[in-house]
Amino acid sequence: MAKYALLIGISEYQSKPLKPLPGVVKDIEAMQRVLQDSKTGGFDEVKLLPNPDSDAMRSEIEQLFMEKCQTDDIVLLYFSGHGYRDEDGNLFFVSHNTQINPQGGLRIGTAVDAKFIHERYMGRSKSKRQVLILDCCFSGAFASGMSAKEAVVVSIKNEIEAQLGGEGRAVLTSSTAAQVSFEDAGGGVYTRYLVEGIEKGAADSDNDGVITIDELHEYAKRKAQESKPAMKPEIYAVQEGYKIRLANAPLSSELGYRKEVEECVKNGAFSVENNSFSNLGRKHLNRKQTDFKLNLEEAAKIEEEVLQPIREFQQSLQEYEETLAEALEDEPVLSDGAWEILKRYQQSLKLRDEDVAPIHDRLIPEQPISTIDTPQQPTLTPEPQQTVSDEDDITSEKGIDYNKLRDLLKTGNWKEADYETYLVMIQAVGKKENDYFERDELLNFPCTDLRTIDRLWVKYSNGRFGFTVQKQIYISIGGKDDGEYYEQAWELFGDRVGWKVDNNWIDSLNNIKFDTSAPEGHLPFWGAGEWLVLFFSSVVSRIETCKL
Structure with a gap:
């Protein structure tokens, strides 16, 4: 088996409306470093293609997929730059020579058509192990001090799957279509943590010495969201695409200590307010430092790397608070225009409404946070803030x-919320606590109640947990929503959502992670054995029937 990679980065553009992306060069150089390293990536060939025109891009992509590889080879295509989606839903990668027409649209003949690449090269390639990493996006808004990788604000999930998806293929994207993928002076935020996950071995979540593509994505996504909570990187894969073994993660003292620091952070042993670990956390890390035979400088460096995204998030909050305070000095009662600019500024910092709400409560409790979703939809008159009970x-x-x-979901009490979900659902079918569901009861579960429960889970987990989240994952790996059992998809689903440990299905709540560090779709959890299959397949079918 051989491994080939083509890394394309467009940092400079001939067309002036397209903003330069200086960090892109650092992105492809960093990816080259970790993929070429014999101890980690171990790729046989990694080719850099900085600032190519559209013809050169197509030619190199053709060579990658059509001339180099065999069936068992791994082929990786990485693209960092501007993306574009036209009004018909067609996706394009913007090249160095891509032109903008007088109407402000793309001259598509000067860009690279994703569907063309898929049909002519990827779909006809001998390789059945293909990885695409896209650190670009298909949404449009620009941030102050950061460069946005642009296009239009629409959902592109279907377009990604249709135009780039395929069996044995995994597509990783740095953001959803409704977002902007940001880069700073050091390159793309998502790429930064892809590189870190491979280089440090930190993405090897099951400690088997191998980093699979889903492990790498989950690591980069989690770290990116620690720094920029509003970012939502996505993975689109079919069947074995999730488990492509991309890199090695040799065990080392540094990696062992990093994982201990990560666990301390996950379990709340680091205080952001005090900028320090708890006494228990500190004693534990000191002991691990001794066990791993690391000196103080080595341990401190690892801790700083782990804590970097958390501190960047706090810095963004501080910057937002200082900016708001200055705005209030100029305008004690914020005008409609000020609210709109403030919302844009919040978006540029990649902060969610819930992140900045406490700042508003402190500085302007009488003025609610704006409910503007995008710059194109301003809130003309700030209205009194609604309570959660009014909103839900x-x-x-x-x-x-x-x-x-x-209330349990709102406060992050995931374990009790998980059990409460069972209680309300069993009540909805006319039964009592400790009763069991029948298949027909689930296949005919009241749609309004199913929708209510799912929306609460999705909302308060920020899209991480819920029925529809689980269904989306299941369908993406080959499952179907007809209520039947599909063994291969079910096994892959168990791995993906963390319901399997060491290839064995979880048989106890003790193995469930009741916190947001758990994989997407991990909750709600529905039991073990045949019961789990029965419940889940029936609910997936009902979700489709109810059109959730």
Whole structure:
């Protein structure tokens, strides 16, 4: 088996409307470093292609997929630069010579058509192990002090899957279509943590010495969101695409200590306010430092790397608070225009509404946070802030009270919320605690209640947990929503959502992670054995019937 990679980075553009992306060069150089390293990536060939025109891009991509590889070879295509989606949903990669027409649209003949690449090269390639990493996006807005990789604000999930997806293929994207993928002076935020995950071995979540493509994505996504919470990197893969073994993670003292620091952070042993670990966390790390035979300088460097995204997030919050305070000095009661500019500034920092809400409460409790979703949809008049009970639709066909479930999810009490979900669902089918579901009851579960429960889980986990999240993952790896059992998809699903440990299905709640460090789709958890298969396949079918 051989491994080939083509790394394309476009930092300079002939067309003036296209903003330069200086960090792109650092991105492809960093990816080259880790992929070529014999101890980590171990790629046989890694070719850099900085600032090519569209013809050169197509030619090199053709050679990568059509001339170099065999069936068992791994082929990786990495692209960093501007992306574009036209009004018909076609995706394009913007090259050095791509031109903008007088109407402000793309002259598509000067760009590289994703569908063309898929049909002519990727789909006809001998390789059945293909990885695409796209540190670009298909949404448009620009940040102050950062360069946005641009296009239009629409969902492109279907376009990505249709135009770039395929069996044995994994597509990793740095952002959803409704977002902007940002780079700073050091390169793309998502790419930074892809490189770190490989170079440090930190992405090897199951400690088997191998980094699979899904492990790498989950690591980079988690770290990117620690720094920029509003970022939502995505992975699109079919069947074995999730488990492509991309790199090695040789065990070392540095890697062992890094994982201990990560666990301390996950378990709340680091205080952001005090900028220090708890006494227990510090004693534990000191002991591990001794066990791994690291000196103080080596340990401190690892800790700083782990804590960097958390500190960047805090810096963004501080910057937002200082900016808001200055705005209030000029305008004690913020005008409509000020609210809109403030929202744009918040978006440029990649902060969510819930991140800045405490700042608003401290500085302007009488003025609610703007509910502007995008710069194109301003809130003309700031209205009184609604309470959560007003905002959430907790209606029920069966008269079920969802207030407790909502409150548990709102406070992040995931374990009790998981059990409360069972209680309200069993009540919705007319049964009591400790009763079991019948298949027909799940296949005919009241749609309004299913929608209410799912929306609460999705909302308060920031899109990480919920029925529809689980269904999306299951369908993406080859499952179907017809209520039947598909063994291969089910096994892959178990690996993806963390319901399998060492190839064995979880049989106890003790193995469930009741926190947001768990994989996407990990919660709600529905039991073990045949019961789990029955419940899940039935709910997936009902989600489709109810059009959730």
